Amino acid sequence: MAADELADLAALLADRSRARFLLALMDGKAWTSGELADAAGVAPSTASEHLTRLVHGGLLVERRQGRHRYVQLAGPKQARLLEELLGYLGPTAPAGPTLRASAADQALRRGRTCYDHLAGRLGVAITDAMTARGLLTDELAITDDGLAWLGDELAFTPPGSRRPIARACLDWTERRSHLAGTAGAHVCACLHERDWVRRIGTGRAVRLTPTGATALHDLLGVLPP
Amino acid sequence: MAADELADLAALLADRSRARFLLALMDGKAWTSGELADAAGVAPSTASEHLTRLVHGGLLVERRQGRHRYVQLAGPKQARLLEELLGYLGPTAPAGPTLRASAADQALRRGRTCYDHLAGRLGVAITDAMTARGLLTDELAITDDGLAWLGDELAFTPPGSRRPIARACLDWTERRSHLAGTAGAHVCACLHERDWVRRIGTGRAVRLTPTGATALHDLLGVLPP
């Protein structure tokens, strides 16, 4: 029965702590069990049990290394699933109660990574600019011009994998689509490599560097937000 | 916290009976509380409680009519959510254990409604034919030719709503995309109206009528499966 599988999958997500784990893991990085326990505010033992469930359920993969257990989203398919769920829930309330939380929130809304590509206002701005220049269609499929542009400007060569080159990912703060897929991942990686964007602290939030701001303006006409 | 909302939403789906309800409701029709209780194999009292939860959670809408309580998927957004979840789960095992279940299964795989459009081999065949004729792009976006064709052949005028005209819906038996969105809904309604397809019994399964088979062959070159 397909219903039973659906219920089992949903049960995996139907817990506040596990949901917090998954949201944290949306940055695509590997986290240790202890880090996640802290992030969700539960005891290490509790976190350990949750992680075994998530790994068994196929949502996460783990890598034991010394005395650490690193876990990570199992792949783009799982990331996409979470994106869809978050997209359904829609935009979240804009401000937190404490000043510190609010500042972190603002940073996340300005720009962040979403699994392996850029999201937030920065991600949306880049996507819009690419669409405006005819590099993407309105449905965020890649055009021939876009493919050529990616190759010329960002040294992108499409891999022969099953994963789509360009794909729309619904942003849960902006409620706007932004570029995902291998092209989205490449843009994100490339901007990091050229030091046009930098991680803020250890989280998912990123900020544009001054060189990055001018470079993106020259390249795509993106104006600073 | 967004994680809490995610967990709450997932909890709504994380029950075998409720999942069965939702899958049954994927045909887009309104079901009574009793029908759903039978379909899921639970007592009427149990079904009633589940339905109140699903309605409160926003997944279903209800309409009281005399002594009946009709429930229905709340809208395309909710249907799409379920599609995505089922798409993640992937194709299901092809055969049931009993003969009767297997026959019903075969009928569903051959052709069925998926919320408001056609799915199964029939839905995929129509979509493929439209793509081959340039009416849809490979990503299942509508082309100008497609828009003209829909207007000429099926008297379709695009509504000014926010809902996309054409959209890909991943088929959980065929593991192939087929046409959804307002265009998909129109095709489905139109084929029913012209008696080219007919419901089999009371479920979601549909079959092509002989006139429908020849008509679809003439119109799109679709060959009978």
Next chain:
DNA sequence: GGATCACTTCGGCGCACGCCGAACCGTCGT
């Protein structure tokens, strides 16, 4: 008006699950 029917509410049962702290096990630093 009385019987029937669809559905709901309530009480109660049992199970599954989330959580923790304590004990334990490897790994790493010194």
Next chain:
DNA sequence: ACGACGGTTCGGCGTGCGCCGAAGTGATCC
């Protein structure tokens, strides 16, 4: 070799939830 540390396992507690049957409420049919 020792202690500190990250992670896991286990026992136990409380709770939430799915389920049913019995009783109750309206609507419908004759």
